Amino acid sequence: MRVAVAVFPGSNCEHDVVRALGTLGAEPELVWHRETDLEGFNGVVLPGGFAHGDALRTGAIAALSPIMEPVRRMAESGKPVLGICNGFQILCEAGMLPGALIANRDLAFICRFVEVEVVDTGTVLTAAAEPGQMLRIPLNSYEGNWVDPARTGRVVVRYADDPNGSQDRAAAVANEAGNVVGIMPHPERASDPLLGSDDGLVLLEGFVRSLRASVPA
Amino acid sequence: MTTMETPVYAQLGMTEEEYRSVVSILGREPRPAELAMYSVMWSEHCSYKSSRAHLRRFPTEAPWVVVGPGENAGVVDIGDGWLAAIRIESHNHPSFVEPYQGAATGVGGILRDVFTMGARPVALWNQIRFGPLDQPRNRYLFNGVVGGIAGYGNAVGVPTLGGEIEFDDCYSGNPLVNVMCLGILRKEQLVLGTAGEPGNVAVLLGAATGRDGIGGASVLASASFDEEAATKRPSVQVGDPFEEKKLIEACLELYERDLVAGIQDLGAAGLSCATSEPAGRAGLGMDVDLDRVHLRETGMTAPEILMSESQERMLAFVRPDNVDEVLEVAERWEIDASVIGTVRADDRLVVSHDGELVADVPAASLADDAPLYHRPVERPGWLDDLWSRPFQPGEVPVIDTLLDLLRQPGVGSAAWAYEQYDHMLFLGTVVGPGHDGSLLRVAGTGKGLAVSTDGNGRLCLLDPRRGSARLVWEAALNVAVTGARPLATVDNLNLGNPEKPEVMWQLVEVVEGISGACEALGIPVVGGNVSLYNETDGADINPTPVVGVLGLADPMPALPPRLDRAEPGMEIWLIGPEPTDNFAGSHLERLHGPAGGRPTAADPEVGLAVIDEAVRLAHVAPVLHDVSDGGLAVTIAEICIASGVGATIELEGTAELFGEDPHRFVAVVTPGWDPPALGRRIGVMGGDSLRIGDESVSVAALAEAWRGAIPEAMRS
Numbered sequence: 040m041r042v043a044v045a046v047f048p049g050s051n052c053e054h055d056v057v058r059a060l061g062t063l064g065a066e067p068e069l070v071w072h073r074e075t076d077l078e079g080f081n082g083v084v085l086p087g088g089f090a091h092g093d094a095l096r097t098g099a100i101a102a103l104s105p106i107m108e109p110v111r112r113m114a115e116s117g118k119p120v121l122g123i124c125n126g127f128q129i130l131c132e133a134g135m136l137p138g139a140l141i142a143n144r145d146l147a148f149i150c151r152f153v154e155v156e157v158v159d160t161g162t163v164l165t166a167a168a169e170p171g172q173m174l175r176i177p178l179n180s181y182e183g184n185w186v187d188p189a190r191t192g193r194v195v196v197r198y199a200d201d202p203n204g205s206q207d208r209a210a211a212v213a214n215e216a217g218n219v220v221g222i223m224p225h226p227e228r229a230s231d232p233l234l235g236s237d238d239g240l241v242l243l244e245g246f247v248r249s250l251r252a253s254v255p256a
Numbered sequence: 257m258t259t260m261e262t263p264v265y266a267q268l269g270m271t272e273e274e275y276r277s278v279v280s281i282l283g284r285e286p287r288p289a290e291l292a293m294y295s296v297m298w299s300e301h302c303s304y305k306s307s308r309a310h311l312r313r314f315p316t317e318a319p320w321v322v323v324g325p326g327e328n329a330g331v332v333d334i335g336d337g338w339l340a341a342i343r344i345e346s347h348n349h350p351s352f353v354e355p356y357q358g359a360a361t362g363v364g365g366i367l368r369d370v371f372t373m374g375a376r377p378v379a380l381w382n383q384i385r386f387g388p389l390d391q392p393r394n395r396y397l398f399n400g401v402v403g404g405i406a407g408y409g410n411a412v413g414v415p416t417l418g419g420e421i422e423f424d425d426c427y428s429g430n431p432l433v434n435v436m437c438l439g440i441l442r443k444e445q446l447v448l449g450t451a452g453e454p455g456n457v458a459v460l461l462g463a464a465t466g467r468d469g470i471g472g473a474s475v476l477a478s479a480s481f482d483e484e485a486a487t488k489r490p491s492v493q494v495g496d497p498f499e500e501k502k503l504i505e506a507c508l509e510l511y512e513r514d515l516v517a518g519i520q521d522l523g524a525a526g527l528s529c530a531t532s533e534p535a536g537r538a539g540l541g542m543d544v545d546l547d548r549v550h551l552r553e554t555g556m557t558a559p560e561i562l563m564s565e566s567q568e569r570m571l572a573f574v575r576p577d578n579v580d581e582v583l584e585v586a587e588r589w590e591i592d593a594s595v596i597g598t599v600r601a602d603d604r605l606v607v608s609h610d611g612e613l614v615a616d617v618p619a620a621s622l623a624d625d626a627p628l629y630h631r632p633v634e635r636p637g638w639l640d641d642l643w644s645r646p647f648q649p650g651e652v653p654v655i656d657t658l659l660d661l662l663r664q665p666g667v668g669s670a671a672w673a674y675e676q677y678d679h680m681l682f683l684g685t686v687v688g689p690g691h692d693g694s695l696l697r698v699a700g701t702g703k704g705l706a707v708s709t710d711g712n713g714r715l716c717l718l719d720p721r722r723g724s725a726r727l728v729w730e731a732a733l734n735v736a737v738t739g740a741r742p743l744a745t746v747d748n749l750n751l752g753n754p755e756k757p758e759v760m761w762q763l764v765e766v767v768e769g770i771s772g773a774c775e776a777l778g779i780p781v782v783g784g785n786v787s788l789y790n791e792t793d794g795a796d797i798n799p800t801p802v803v804g805v806l807g808l809a810d811p812m813p814a815l816p817p818r819l820d821r822a823e824p825g826m827e828i829w830l831i832g833p834e835p836t837d838n839f840a841g842s843h844l845e846r847l848h849g850p851a852g853g854r855p856t857a858a859d860p861e862v863g864l865a866v867i868d869e870a871v872r873l874a875h876v877a878p879v880l881h882d883v884s885d886g887g888l889a890v891t892i893a894e895i896c897i898a899s900g901v902g903a904t905i906e907l908e909g910t911a912e913l914f915g916e917d918p919h920r921f922v923a924v925v926t927p928g929w930d931p932p933a934l935g936r937r938i939g940v941m942g943g944d945s946l947r948i949g950d951e952s953v954s955v956a957a958l959a960e961a962w963r964g965a966i967p968e969a970m971r972s
Contacts (some may be wrong), residue, residue, distance in 0.1 A: 048590050049498050051413025055683050058699075071588075089411040092498025148676045149404050179678050181410075228680050233697070233815075 040066060040250050042119075043083040045110070045126075047072040047101045052123065052225065059227035061246035063240070063247045070106065076121070077109040081250040082119035082163070085126025085220075086181070087225060097140065097182045098128035105135055106201045114213075119163035119249040120219040122182055127221030136212055136221045138187030140180075144204030148181040152235060153224060154199035154212045162195050164215035167245035174238035176224040178202060178210075183223045185209045196222060218249075262358055264288075268295035274627055277420030281621050289607060292559035296525035297532065300788055303626035306754035306818040307621050307786040310767050314781040315774050320743065323781060328372040328449055328521060329439070330782025332336055332744050334808050336701055337443050341375040342806050344436040344709075344748045346787035350492045351433040355400025359384075359433050360408035360495040361469075364567050366437040367414060368521035371504050372570065374447040374511045375439025378682055380409050381419035382435045383709050383748070383802045387428025387884045389665055389969035394423075397431050399970070404495075405435075406676040411497035412504070413790040416677035417696075417707075418689030420802075423666045424846075429792030434748045434785075434802050438707060440698060445511045451534040451542060451599045452517030453462035458531070458542060458597035459582055462503045462522075462569040469493035469526075469565025478502065478746025491839040499568040499591070506589035507570060515578045515585070522569040528562045530571040531597065532605055536620035536874030539580035541600035546609040548596045558609040573599065633764055634757035639907060642718060646838070647845040649910050655951045657914065658893060659961045660847055661886040667843055668965020687816055690898075692882040695809065695816055702813030708734030708805055711750075713798035714851050716843030720762045722857045723841065724769035724801045726918050729858045731805035732777055734882050736867045737921055738816050739874030745774050746804050752796025754788045762799035771804060776860035777867075778806070813875045819898035821878035822924045824942040828903060830888065831873075831935040832860070832866050832920030835911045842916040843886045856917045862934075866919045891922050892939075893946060896961045902943035913948065 042060060044067050046053050057067040057184045067084070070077065077083060090101035101107070107129075114135050122130040130136040143149055152175050157168040168174075174196075185192075185205040198210035203223075211222035227237030265275040268291065278286050278294045286294065300306060316324045322339055323331035328342035347362025363380060370377045382405055387394040409416040419436070451458075469492065501864070510516050518538075520530045527549070535542045546561045556564075576580050579595065586593035600606070605622070607615035661667050674689035686704060687695035691709035708731040716723035732742040746768055752759040763786075774781055790797045809816070839845045840853030873880055879899070883891045888907070896903055907913060923932075924941060947950045 048502050049413075051681060052499070055681065058683060088413060089498065092411065092496070094498070113430070148410060148678075150410075150678050151671075152673050152681065177680050179680065225680075226787070228683065231683065233686055234680070234683060254829075 040081040041079060041255065042067050042250055043070045043077050043080040044068065045072060045083060045085050045106050047104060049090045049092050050088035051088055052087035052227065055227045056084055056123065059230040059243055060247065065247045065250060072104040072106045075105045075108060077113060079255050081253040081255050083110050083113055085122040085129050087124030087126060088213055090125055090129060098125065098132035101129045102132035105156040112117055114219045116249055117216060117218050118132055118253050119246060121164055121246055122221040123225055124223055127223055128182060130219060130221045135219050137189065137192040139183050140182045140214065141184050141186055142182055143184050143244065149183065149202055150179045151177065153178045153202050155196050155224060158197050159193065160193040162220050163249035164211065164220040164222060164246050165195050165240050166248055168241045175201065175236045176226055176229040178224045178237050180223055185212060195220065265291060265295065265728055269291065269299060270295050274298055281625055282617060287614060289558040289562055290617055292563050293615065295527040296563050297622040298626045299867060300524050302529065304628045304786055306629050306631055306788060307629055307763060310764055311361060313767050313771050315771055316780050318780040321445065321780050325781065325783050329368040330744060330746060331373055332782060334703060334705065335481065335810065338698060338701060339441050339443055339703055340806060341370050341373045341439040341441060341725065342744065342746055343369045343606055343783050344434060344746045345369065345785045345801065345806050346748050346750060347433045347435065348430065348750065348787050348790055352431055355397045356404040356407065357492055357494050359401040359404030361493045361567055362433055362435045363405055363408040364495045364497065364500050365523045366503060367412065367436040368523060368570065370437045371507055372449065372519055372521045373439065373444040375441035376508055377437050377439045378684060379412045379438045379694065380414055380416040380435065381707065381709055382433065383419045383711055383712065384421045385424065385427045385432040385800065387425055388423055390972055391428060394428060395970055401431065402673045402676060403486055408495050408497045408797055410678045412501045413680050413681060415681040415685060415861035417679050417685060418670065418674040418712060419693040419709055421666060421670050421673060422711065422713065422913040425795045426713065429795065430790045430797050432750050432800060436709060436804050438632060438705065444570055447511055447519050448519035449520040449534050449537060449538055451538040454599050454601035455542060455576060456517055456573045456599040457576055457579050457595055459572045459579065460594045460596045461506065461572055461586055462591055463496060463499045463566055464550045464552035464592060465561055465564050466562065466693060467560055470560055470563045490493035493565050493567050495567050502589045502591050503568055503570060506591050509585050510572065510582060511685065515582050516572045516574055518573040518963060520571050522571060523604050524565065526562065526564045532619045532622040534573060535599065535605060536623050536840065539603065541602050541604040541606065541619045542597050545608045548594050550592050550594045558607065558614040560968065568873065571595060582878065586706035587715055594953035631754055631760045632757040633760040635761050636758040642852050643854045646840060647848060649839060649844055649848065652910050654889065654913060654948050655953045658724060658889045660960040661843055662893060662922050662958060663965050664843060665966045665969045667886045667890060668962045670966065672966040687738050687818060691819060692878060693738050695738040697812060702811045704740060704809035706735035706738040706740035706809055709802055711800055711802035712841060713800040714846065715855050716766065716801060717798040718840050718851055718853065719855050721767035722801045722855050724766045725773040725858045727801060727803040728770055728773035728777065728805065729863045729918050730882065730884055731803050733867055733870060733921060735805050735807030736870035737874060737880035737882055739813040739871060740809035741777050741871055742777055742805050743778055743808045744782045744806045745803060746782060747801055749784065749786045750790055750797065750800040750802065751788055752791045759796055766801045768797055770801065817874055817877055817880040819879060819895055822895050822899035822941050824899050824901055826924045826941045827927050827937055828939040828941060829923045829925060829935045830920065830938045831869055831923055831932055833862050835915040835917045837911050838917065839915060844914045845902055858918050863919045865934060870921055873923050877923045877925050881922045883920040883922060884916060886891065887916050889913040891949065891961065893958045895924060896946050896955045897962055900955065901941050902945045902955050903939055903941050904947040905939040907938050908949045923960045
């Protein structure tokens, strides 16, 4: 089943996402941000990076890119939509996920493995995980600190400790329907024991399972 | 100090003699734009005029060398149709004037050097040196440089796998910021910095040209510092990693579609260099129309456009029938592109601006006719005095000394810095920062590329030849403990003022030391950089060559050794020669006072045997760790901290525990293995404390000291 991996100018994790999803049997394809049609795709991933150079505010310009229109239609029709790191920031800026991501509490970029706990298995990302399952996955962000003043967000994965000040220790957040998920740590970077962990696979497998259950647009 | 009486050539950093050679080449007085071009191209930074004669000593040939020194990056064959491109550069002077942008643009520049060759940059390292962190200005510089590396490297989307950090008084007035980049490419994608054939069109890609960085190569990088350094800030360029990211992707697409005949990045000396060098290499000339250059600001003069070091620009040489396609690729990646010139059949570089001729010079003369100086060389008189005063520690309290060493910012954990760098992108980092060498897997090949860089200013002050040779041996051993065989070297020679005969002697000795070690190892030098005039107010830095060794693990070990793989019950072995009582240049010596004594020399025969052993053991041992900064006690402590397991060590004596003699590494193995000829069992892993003789300390206390080294110093 086909999954679109959106590429904005400044995206940089798109090839890693393609590689990790490809090994799990999905058919990922890179799609440039000016594309206005995602017909035939079962779902979409917004990968990490620095879309549009983080100009203005991280994710702010990307949220207005042409591809976000079909992404929004997919989200509204219940198809799996996953934002990783910068993709999570873009989904918040686009209003497809609640809250916003601001600078880390210590005002420093953080790149290291963190422990997270799956607290909600009813989403397209966590469908294959056990409730309470602990995972070791790399965090890699400066604006990873999720804030949600309205407290409407559905936290699906939590940091075991508090690396960046994120509200409710949220590492991943979903919309009400559970088909749109943003996650700050990178599951694709924990996809091979040789790289230090393959704990991210259970999340990506859940996403691939959700793609399979989804009818192409 | 510039006055009305100072001639223009002197304001541009040229000597009278150099000016006279320009007049003689042209047969007339140069026009302003011509003088500007010669001044930057003939600067120390661009022309290597003081060092070039000596750099010829380097061994540069091997069957696997595809491109040696002189191009933008060295390129070696790693088999199965793959090539690796590697390059190291310095950005010392800009980083002192403006640490964040100085470091950031250093990263940007080294990336362009590598993707100019047709390679995708896959990893960055940096080697950075500062004065002690108890001085606020040094903390500011360190923080700014790390911030610049992180800010640029992360956003441009190339992982930074660490490097090395050293602190010493001599860098207070002159920090060192060296950056290294590795790229990989398919053989057929190799591109060179050549203009190709007459009629080819020069297309300027990327950022608009502005007034930033004018004279960066001549005014800033090729002169010493004084109190007026801050006034040189406008000579520092400003980086934009987003522009560079788009430029990388656009260029890689141009290579993939075979749309360029040659390409050159715009770094030091800007358009002056990017037009003259590729034309000169092809034995051709070029017509350049500066009115076609896309500019960031109005009213720029021809010399300004030619000297500007605005970042994130490339000059591609394109067959006329491919120009439209090149412009389409640029448009798709949202970068600007201008057709600015055409390659000529003769050897003239002819530049026009505002419809007028502003330069007409032999293109090759800008590079090939640069001055070559044989500066006086003299061994410093103070060296014998230093050698006569070796540091003799006698017996020291083992655990207190170990904790003191671990608390040194140059010995303790560098996580404060490297956790600010994205070091995991591209899913290739098998052995990352915090280890002796980095190991990257090359997707789909079963091969791994290992890289290690080493520098040690104090060691090289005491004996530049022995010191620099030991750097090569250490870097080679560091790649070997990941399972890789050394393949090639790059070097960055950071030295003081070459107009002093003692500094020139250090240069000659360093080149000899590196060359000798490389010959013994059978590896070529494929590229390098020389940074001179690292002095402030007349005081030179310690001679600080930085050596990078690239190694190939083929095949890569199934589970390459890492520091965190030790388990209770495993045996600890020390492989290598018996240590001597020589502490010259060691961290124990740094703790206790001034440098003295003559460092132990590398032993090529032993060094080769130890490297062979390390490569073999990398396929069976869970942990291999080089004995270097701080000696064996620190080596063991780092394994304990990373693995969260204690150890009992049956060794004693200051030389055994804290000496830094070369060619030694530790292997942690399961009992019952086949012991290597050069090895001896020195202890066993287990418990939650490190015991050495009758002293002991908890692993938690070791970890606290080690992890706190930089954070504590930054809070002081």
